[in-house]
Amino acid sequence: MIMEKIAELFIILILVSVVLNVSSPFIKFAIKLYSFQSLMLAFYILMGAVHFNSVNLYGSFVITIIFKVILIPYFLFKTLKKVKMDKEIDMYIGIPEAVVFAGSLTLLSNLIAQKIVKTGITFGSFVFTISLATFLIGAMLMITRKTLFSQIIGFLTIDNAIFLAANSITHGMPLLVEIGILFDLFVSILILSLLILNLRRNVAA
Amino acid sequence: MQHKLLDLILILPAAALIFSIFTDVLWMSYLQLAVSVLVFLTVGAVALSFNSITVFLGGFFFIDYINLVILITVSTLELFVAFYSFGYVRSEIAGGVSKRKFKFYYFWKNLFIFSMMVSILSNNLGIYWTGLEATTLATALLVSFNRTKESFEATWKYVIMCSVGIAIGLFAIVILYFTTFQVYGESMRSLSFINIMQAGAKLDKNFLILSFILALVGFGTKVGFAPMHNWLPDAHSQGPSPVSALLSGVLLNTALLGILRFYQINGAAGIYYPRYFLIGFGFLTITVSAFSIIKQTDYKRLFAFSSMENMGIIALGFGIGGIAVIGSLLQIFFHALNKGLLFLSSGNVLAATHERRIDKIRNLSKNFPITGIVLLFGAMGISGMPPFAMFLGEIYIMTGIFRTDIWLGFLVFILLILVFIGLFGKVLKMYVGKANAGNEEEGGELKSGGADAAHKAVNEAALHPFIVYVPLIILLFSSFLLFYIPYPFLHIVKSAAAEFGGKLIF
Numbered sequence: 001m002i003m004e005k006i007a008e009l010f011i012i013l014i015l016v017s018v019v020l021n022v023s024s025p026f027i028k029f030a031i032k033l034y035s036f037q038s039l040m041l042a043f044y045i046l047m048g049a050v051h052f053n054s055v056n057l058y059g060s061f062v063i064t065i066i067f068k069v070i071l072i073p074y075f076l077f078k079t080l081k082k083v084k085m086d087k088e089i090d091m092y093i094g095i096p097e098a099v100v101f102a103g104s105l106t107l108l109s110n111l112i113a114q115k116i117v118k119t120g121i122t123f124g125s126f127v128f129t130i131s132l133a134t135f136l137i138g139a140m141l142m143i144t145r146k147t148l149f150s151q152i153i154g155f156l157t158i159d160n161a162i163f164l165a166a167n168s169i170t171h172g173m174p175l176l177v178e179i180g181i182l183f184d185l186f187v188s189i190l191i192l193s194l195l196i197l198n199l200r201r202n203v204a205a
Numbered sequence: 206m207q208h209k210l211l212d213l214i215l216i217l218p219a220a221a222l223i224f225s226i227f228t229d230v231l232w233m234s235y236l237q238l239a240v241s242v243l244v245f246l247t248v249g250a251v252a253l254s255f256n257s258i259t260v261f262l263g264g265f266f267f268i269d270y271i272n273l274v275i276l277i278t279v280s281t282l283e284l285f286v287a288f289y290s291f292g293y294v295r296s297e298i299a300g301g302v303s304k305r306k307f308k309f310y311y312f313w314k315n316l317f318i319f320s321m322m323v324s325i326l327s328n329n330l331g332i333y334w335t336g337l338e339a340t341t342l343a344t345a346l347l348v349s350f351n352r353t354k355e356s357f358e359a360t361w362k363y364v365i366m367c368s369v370g371i372a373i374g375l376f377a378i379v380i381l382y383f384t385t386f387q388v389y390g391e392s393m394r395s396l397s398f399i400n401i402m403q404a405g406a407k408l409d410k411n412f413l414i415l416s417f418i419l420a421l422v423g424f425g426t427k428v429g430f431a432p433m434h435n436w437l438p439d440a441h442s443q444g445p446s447p448v449s450a451l452l453s454g455v456l457l458n459t460a461l462l463g464i465l466r467f468y469q470i471n472g473a474a475g476i477y478y479p480r481y482f483l484i485g486f487g488f489l490t491i492t493v494s495a496f497s498i499i500k501q502t503d504y505k506r507l508f509a510f511s512s513m514e515n516m517g518i519i520a521l522g523f524g525i526g527g528i529a530v531i532g533s534l535l536q537i538f539f540h541a542l543n544k545g546l547l548f549l550s551s552g553n554v555l556a557a558t559h560e561r562r563i564d565k566i567r568n569l570s571k572n573f574p575i576t577g578i579v580l581l582f583g584a585m586g587i588s589g590m591p592p593f594a595m596f597l598g599e600i601y602i603m604t605g606i607f608r609t610d611i612w613l614g615f616l617v618f619i620l621l622i623l624v625f626i627g628l629f630g631k632v633l634k635m636y637v638g639k640a641n642a643g644n645e646e647e648g649g650e651l652k653s654g655g656a657d658a659a660h661k662a663v664n665e666a667a668l669h670p671f672i673v674y675v676p677l678i679i680l681l682f683s684s685f686l687l688f689y690i691p692y693p694f695l696h697i698v699k700s701a702a703a704e705f706g707g708k709l710i711f
Contacts, residue, residue: 056391135376142369148361155369162376169383171391177331181375184338188368191345195364198349199357 007047011130013040014164015106018137018157022102023095025087027149031076034156038068041160045167052171060172064163067182072156072189079193080149083200090146098144102137109133127168135161148196152189159185207254211261211268213247214276215326218319225311230304233311234291241280241287248280253693258399260328267328267399270701271469274534275325275462277694278541279455283318285542285679286447289549290314292671293447296556299669309346310445317343317451321459330378330396333463334371337427340456341367348444348452359439366436370426374463377419381470384412398466405473413471417479420467421486427460429513430520431489437513438497442505442561446552449505453512453548454541461516461537465523469704483524488617490517495620498627503561504554507631508547511587514624515540521617522602523705529605530702536598538694542683543586543595550579550676553668563631567638573665577636579676584632586683588625594686 017037021030042064049057093101109132113125138157141150166173173181221240225233252273260267268276294307320343324336341364349360378396385395388407394400401408426433441449464483471479494514501507515536522533553576560566569577586593589600599621607614665673 054391139369142365151365155365155372158369158372162372162379165376166379166382169379170386173331173379173382174391174393174396176393177329177335177396180331180335181338184335184342187342188338188364191342192361192364195345195349195357195361198352199354199361 003047003051007044008126010040010044010047011127011164013037014044014160015130015133018134019099019102021153021157022098022137022141025089025091025095027080027086027147027153028077030150030153031073031080034076034153034160035069035073037157037160038064038072041164041167042069044164045172048167048171054171056175057167057172059175060167060178063175063179063182067186068160071186075189075193076149076152079196082197085147085149092144092146098140101140105136105140106133109136127164131161131165131168134158134164148192148199152192156185156189207251207259208261210247210251211259211266211326214244214251215262215266215319215322217244217247218315218322222312222315222319225315228311230294230298230307230311234294237287237311237315238291241284245280245284248276252277252697255697260399264393264397265329265332266323266326268326269704270697271465271534271704272325272462273697274537274701275455275458276322277697278458278538279318279321279325281538282451282454282541282545285545285549285675286450289450289552289672289675290447292669292673292675293445293552293556296667296669296672300556300667306350310350313343313347314448314451317347317448317456321456325459325462328398329393330381330398330401330466333466334375334378337374337424337460337463338368338371340459341371341427344440344444344448344452344456347448348440350445350448351443355439356443359436359443362436363440366433367427370423370433372423373426374420374423377416377423377467380412380416380419381467384408384416398470401470402473406475408470408474410474410476413474414476414479417467417471417476418482421464421479421482424460424463425486428457428464428516428520429490430486430516431493431513434490434493434513438506438509441509441512442503446548446555449509449552450545450548453509453544457512457516458519458537458541461519464520465705468523472705480524480526483520484613485524487517487519487521487524488613490514490520491617491620491624495623495627498624501627501631502563504551504563504566504631504635505548505561507563507628508544508551508587511547511624511628512540512544515544515587518599518602518617522605525602525605525609526705527605528608529602530705531698532598532601532603532605534698534701536595536602539594539598539683539686540587542679542686543583543593546579546676546679546683547583547587549672549679550576550583553665553672553676554580556672557665557667563635566635569636575673575677576665579680580632581636582680583676584628586680588628589621590625592684592687593680594683597687597690 014037017033021033042061045057045061045064049061110129112132113129135158138154138161141157142154217240224236255273258267258269298304317340320336320339324333327333327336345360345364348363349356382395385401385404388404389395429437441452468479491514494510497510498507519533519536522529554566554573586595589595606617
């Protein structure tokens with residue numbers, strides 16, 4: 001019981017970090033938040049691993065820490081240092097509106113989750129709500145912000161939401177598949193960073 | 206024997222990938238020819254001796270009639286593209302592009318081919334996903350090969366949109382895994398396509414349909430279905446021509462295969478209404494691309510939109526079922542060939558003139574006699590005119606549509622006519638049109654303005670013979686296929702269609 005409560009705390013912190021992300025225009029802070037959010041996700045997976053005593057989930061915990069908490073934020077920081085950008089300036093809607101919007105998206109995902117639970121789903125509707133809300137808010141971040149970095153953050157948020165869903169629905173995907181997915185994600189972040197650098201250089205020239 | 210051959214299909218591109226790191230570009234182009242011919246022969250041998258679903262490499266990969274069709278398509282187009290690349294690399298280097306820039310061309314291209322083969326042949330949906338995402342990443346640096354601002358922007362849009370799309374596809378796989386988890390428990394079998402098909406009716410229907418819709422939207426982004434398509438024309442028009450040919454010809458089909466797998470799983474579970482989603486998306490895609498084709502001013506974008514239109518037709522055919530499925534499978538193969546020749550031959554024009562605008566290219570018949578005629582007939586072929594193979598695919602699909610719903614058939618027919626007018630009219634102008642009065646040269650050839658007066662000689666003679674004749678050979682091959690399709694291929698297509706058609710009755 002106490003373990004479930006702690007696990008719930010972790011996933012609430014994921015949602016909190018996403019909403020904080022919406023409310024802040026600072027990119028460095030956003031990357032830190034992403035790292036924090038991934039750490040919470042990893043701890044949530046660890047709780048599951050301890051609870052079910054599943055080797056698969058232990059492996060998933062380790063690779064999440066390696067890729068999402070350490071490697072990806074590290075490379076993003078490195079890129080950020082090179083392009084010298086600290087603040088999101090181009091937004092389609094202002095921060096207060098965006099936060100209200102994020103709140104209503106959370107409510108909406110709660111409604112959807114309730115509906116699906118009625119049709120006989122077995123996993124916790126709470127996790128599903130958070131995962132759906134994170135997914136939608138990540139998509140909102142991508143749509144409403146124009147800076148390339150914010151788009152990457154939005155994409156990573158969406159990805160975290162899917163990982164949360166995958167690890168809460170089942171005992172995680174098979175480890176081999178998960179490694180493949182994380183490696184692809186990592187390479188795509190590298191390529192996107194490369195593109196940011198090149199685009200910056202072209203604009204400057 | 207069969208197993209070893211199947212392993213070889215994956216091993217050969219991987220070997221070429223490793224060699225390409227160490228080898229010089231010009232040497233690598235010879236090696237690439239050898240590898241591509243070997244891959245083609247291997248796939249041919251597999252296709253000839255194929256009779257039932259075979260699992261290989263520890264159950265992670267399998268081959269059935271459906272992915273065999275796509276495998277044949279990939280290996281055939283890749284063969285032509287390898288020959289074209291041979292000439293392309295040489296004429297670009299002769300034209301002043303540094304050899305260093307081409308250093309990683311073969312590396313990324315082989316990585317692209319390898320990851321495409323992995324995702325086509327994968328039995329495990331997770332591996333399919335990994336391979337598909339890897340194709341996006343491998344082609345990202347090929348699309349931005351020219352290192353211009355436009356190409357970087359196109360790549361950005363391509364990588365971001367496709368990654369998000371494929372992430373939604375991952376959600377679909379997660380939900381499917383959740384349903385199969387209840388049957389097979391925590392094991393690789395829960396993601397294995399063959400095992401999922403066997404579980405069939407035992408799976409939860411609500412979740413299956415949810416996963417199909419997510420897969421359709423997610424992988425559909427990569428196929429280029431209408432509301433999610435706006436990365437496609439940019440990405441396909443910015444890359445080097447051989448890459449554009451591969452992107453348009455086969456990568457779209459690889460992404461479509463994912464949707465078809467989910468469609469098959471739904472069919473096995475006794476859910477038949479996903480086909481209306483395929484019909485809807487297909488029709489929407491044809492409509493959007495038909496109107497986009499009419500107002501295009503850039504010829505590579507024109508052909509990119511035409512790929513979109515053809516993917517729409519193919520999806521529509523799969524949705525209709527029955528005879529249209531045969532048409533769609535044939536269309537996958539013929540469209541790859543035909544789009545390949547269009548991108549390759551328009552690449553010749555681009556390589557010689559460095560001009561993308563349709564209205565700047567005139568009088569191809571004089572300066573580019575072979576390329577021009579290939580482009581003209583290619584444009585006829587791609588809109589389904591008789592002397593070329595795509596006529597066959599389209600007539601099957603149209604028959605299927607007319608049998609199902611005469612009004613839908615009528616609408617699609619009008620849209621196809623629009624596409625024909627847009628495509629053929631524009632290419633015809635490029636072929637015979639007079640140069641604009643303002644900037645005429647002695648040859649009547651295009652000029653981008655008075656500024657660069659020392660324009661290089663713009664005709665075919667400067668190009669490597671390979672890149673002039675490869676599109677012509679594809680054209681002849683495509684025309685030949687209309688009159689004689691080898692029996693084994695026809696048998697494979699019919700058997701693949703039976704895997705869809707047997708369960709779908711209308």
